[in-house]
Amino acid sequence: MNRSQVRIAIDGMGGDLAPSEIVKGTVASAKDYPECHLILTGPAAVLSQELANYAPAENIEIVDAPQVIEMAEEPGRALRAKPDSSIIKGIELVKDGNADAFISAGNTGATMAAALLAYGRLKGVHRPAIAIVVPNKTGRFLLLDAGATADCKPENLLQFAEMGDVYCRRILGVEKPRIALLNIGGEEEKGNTLSKETHKLLKDSHLGFVGNIEGRGMFQGEADVVVCDGFTGNIVLKVVEGFAENTFSYLKENTSKSLRAKIGGWLLKSVLLDLKKKADYEEYGGMPLLGVNGVCIISHGSSKAKAISNAINVAVKTVRTDMLNEIAAGMETHKIRSDAT
Amino acid sequence: MNRSQVRIAIDGMGGDLAPSEIVKGTVASAKDYPECHLILTGPAAVLSQELANYAPAENIEIVDAPQVIEMAEEPGRALRAKPDSSIIKGIELVKDGNADAFISAGNTGATMAAALLAYGRLKGVHRPAIAIVVPNKTGRFLLLDAGATADCKPENLLQFAEMGDVYCRRILGVEKPRIALLNIGGEEEKGNTLSKETHKLLKDSHLGFVGNIEGRGMFQGEADVVVCDGFTGNIVLKVVEGFAENTFSYLKENTSKSLRAKIGGWLLKSVLLDLKKKADYEEYGGMPLLGVNGVCIISHGSSKAKAISNAINVAVKTVRTDMLNEIAAGMETHKIRSDAT
Numbered sequence: 001m002n003r004s005q006v007r008i009a010i011d012g013m014g015g016d017l018a019p020s021e022i023v024k025g026t027v028a029s030a031k032d033y034p035e036c037h038l039i040l041t042g043p044a045a046v047l048s049q050e051l052a053n054y055a056p057a058e059n060i061e062i063v064d065a066p067q068v069i070e071m072a073e074e075p076g077r078a079l080r081a082k083p084d085s086s087i088i089k090g091i092e093l094v095k096d097g098n099a100d101a102f103i104s105a106g107n108t109g110a111t112m113a114a115a116l117l118a119y120g121r122l123k124g125v126h127r128p129a130i131a132i133v134v135p136n137k138t139g140r141f142l143l144l145d146a147g148a149t150a151d152c153k154p155e156n157l158l159q160f161a162e163m164g165d166v167y168c169r170r171i172l173g174v175e176k177p178r179i180a181l182l183n184i185g186g187e188e189e190k191g192n193t194l195s196k197e198t199h200k201l202l203k204d205s206h207l208g209f210v211g212n213i214e215g216r217g218m219f220q221g222e223a224d225v226v227v228c229d230g231f232t233g234n235i236v237l238k239v240v241e242g243f244a245e246n247t248f249s250y251l252k253e254n255t256s257k258s259l260r261a262k263i264g265g266w267l268l269k270s271v272l273l274d275l276k277k278k279a280d281y282e283e284y285g286g287m288p289l290l291g292v293n294g295v296c297i298i299s300h301g302s303s304k305a306k307a308i309s310n311a312i313n314v315a316v317k318t319v320r321t322d323m324l325n326e327i328a329a330g331m332e333t334h335k336i337r338s339d340a341t
Numbered sequence: 342m343n344r345s346q347v348r349i350a351i352d353g354m355g356g357d358l359a360p361s362e363i364v365k366g367t368v369a370s371a372k373d374y375p376e377c378h379l380i381l382t383g384p385a386a387v388l389s390q391e392l393a394n395y396a397p398a399e400n401i402e403i404v405d406a407p408q409v410i411e412m413a414e415e416p417g418r419a420l421r422a423k424p425d426s427s428i429i430k431g432i433e434l435v436k437d438g439n440a441d442a443f444i445s446a447g448n449t450g451a452t453m454a455a456a457l458l459a460y461g462r463l464k465g466v467h468r469p470a471i472a473i474v475v476p477n478k479t480g481r482f483l484l485l486d487a488g489a490t491a492d493c494k495p496e497n498l499l500q501f502a503e504m505g506d507v508y509c510r511r512i513l514g515v516e517k518p519r520i521a522l523l524n525i526g527g528e529e530e531k532g533n534t535l536s537k538e539t540h541k542l543l544k545d546s547h548l549g550f551v552g553n554i555e556g557r558g559m560f561q562g563e564a565d566v567v568v569c570d571g572f573t574g575n576i577v578l579k580v581v582e583g584f585a586e587n588t589f590s591y592l593k594e595n596t597s598k599s600l601r602a603k604i605g606g607w608l609l610k611s612v613l614l615d616l617k618k619k620a621d622y623e624e625y626g627g628m629p630l631l632g633v634n635g636v637c638i639i640s641h642g643s644s645k646a647k648a649i650s651n652a653i654n655v656a657v658k659t660v661r662t663d664m665l666n667e668i669a670a671g672m673e674t675h676k677i678r679s680d681a682t
Binding site for chain 2: 193
């Protein structure tokens with residue numbers, strides 16, 4: 001293995017469509033990135049058989065991990081019971097310096113817990129955050145934390161803003177990200193105790209803080225990075241998913257009810273597909289776990305090949321831009337109270 | 342005025358479409374409820390002129406309120422500066438026993454603050470909550486708190502559940518409401534400190550608690566009442582609004598881009614309008630402010646006549662079912678720690 005290569009470990013058994021879609025996406029990326037080394041973790045026999053469907057690729061390797069953590073398993077228990085799982089093996093490759101990043105579309109809780117435990121926190125970071133790219137009217141915005149830290153202090157949210165700023169610049173290519181605080185009103189004095197105190201910290205920071213943002217503003221494109229605690233962020237994420245799912249299932253059902261609706265649906269097919277694609281944050285390459293001392297990207301459980309390829313893109317970019325060191329450096333620019341850990 | 346009548350005060354100047362749509366809705370309701378007395382508050386000359394467009398109705402009265410609080414005014418300042426506003430006059434009618442309920446589609450913050458101040462809290466209630474009816478796959482669910490109490494204790498959420506239970510039975514007609522706690526996972530131990538402690542209280546209560554619910558579950562129809570703190574609830578409300586607005590503006594724009602899309606949009610018109618109607622919680626008659634010692638219903642700023650009529654329906658039902666006393670009685674069934682106020 002050439003040590004100057006970027007090496008990405010991918011959970012070959014993670015997600016509802018594993019291993020087939022995971023392997024398919026990995027094979028596609030191996031062609032796009034001939035200079036990168038891609039490592040699939042999972043039962044060697046299963047993955048070899050799947051890989052045999054494609055032309056051999058020199059830059060794909062299999063690392064045997066005979067156990068698989070199922071999507072619905074309780075994370076803590078699963079990690080203890082399955083030390084040879086594809087998730088743990090992949091995380092260990094990074095921890096031991098044999099890979100630069102790990103990607104999984106499998107059990108989110110288990111992936112996050114394993115990464116936190118094995119990587120540890122990045123120097124200066126008090127709490128980790130999951131960032132997610134959400135499509136909106138003008139393009140997309142980064143929302144964090146989407147579920148890593150349920151109970152947050154204002155200082156945690158300040159750090160999330162810093163991490164989001166780095167990610168937005170390096171990975172999404174926004175030169176000067178507009179950072180906003182998710183809140184229930186535009187005025188500084190609006191919100192709960194957490195948001196009011198966070199507002200003050202963000203206002204005094206070096207970041208491009210544009211103030212509070214509400215649900216409508218996020219979708220209108222008023223900010224590039226939206227910061228909130230992990231409880232609120234996870235709720236937002238799942239409300240959007242639930243509402244979108246509802247809308248599309250309604251449209252699907254009702255465009256087959258009559259001949260008129262069927263023809264209408266057929267004529268509007270590209271518009272409706274495009275709408276669905278716009279609402280599909282899968283397009284944006286998974287959710288990075290930020291604040292840990294290693295690269296870990298969590299993909300959606302229903303990830304298809306394209307989502308995996310997108311996640312590999314993001315992982316490669318993250319490694320090449322040396323994002324971890326930039327985040328660690330960013331932490332030093334904020335004066336965080338020593339009791340706010 | 343016949344004291345046995347139900348008397349509803351309506352802010353004639355509240356909302357983007359006031360006074361015309363407000364008066365139109367009031368006139369329609371006056372016909373539907375000949376036995377009720379409807380009182381419009383606002384500048385008498387303006388409202389008289391508006392009413393002159395319709396056949397005279399004996400059960401509509403105007404109470405002069407020369408001042409109008411604008412939608413964007415800061416609530417506290419506006420209430421102090423405009424003691425003769427249509428909102429304050431309407432709330433005072435209820436406070437002084439001259440009306441049984443007040444409805445406004447105007448400045449939400451000002452309406453809520455005025456009602457809290459004038460009505461006071463209902464006996465036993467520690468914090469008020471705004472409830473909102475949200476459409477979902479199987480019909481609708483009640484979400485509370487949607488923004489009255491940003492910082493909540495577990496005991497507040499228990500009380501919200503009790504209030505939601507009463508409202509759901511009395512106004513929405515659900516015999517045994519399924520009560521759920523908005524959370525970021527299904528398991529009891531999931532969530533932030535607030536949701537974990539609230540889960541215990543709800544589990545031990547007499548209510549029909551069905552456990553935690555996530556975004557998807559809400560829209561799939563897994564519960565009739567969903568409880569959360571006012572910060573989270575308000576974010577959910579505005580995220581749904583923002584996302585829906587985005588979806589519809591995308592569809593509108595894209596069904597006029599080509600002839601093919603135009604025809605498709607025309608053929609699907611009823612399907613799309615129905616989708617929009619389903620997503621429009623306006624259909625459900627506004628948001629009651631629960632936990633205060635008086636009836637106050639807040640309608641959406643863009644309320645049309647039909648929304649106002651629906652709000653009047655809800656107000657009449659609320660008064661007739663004697664909901665306030667039932668909520669107060671419900672408070673006594675819970676053992677609330679004396680420090681949890």
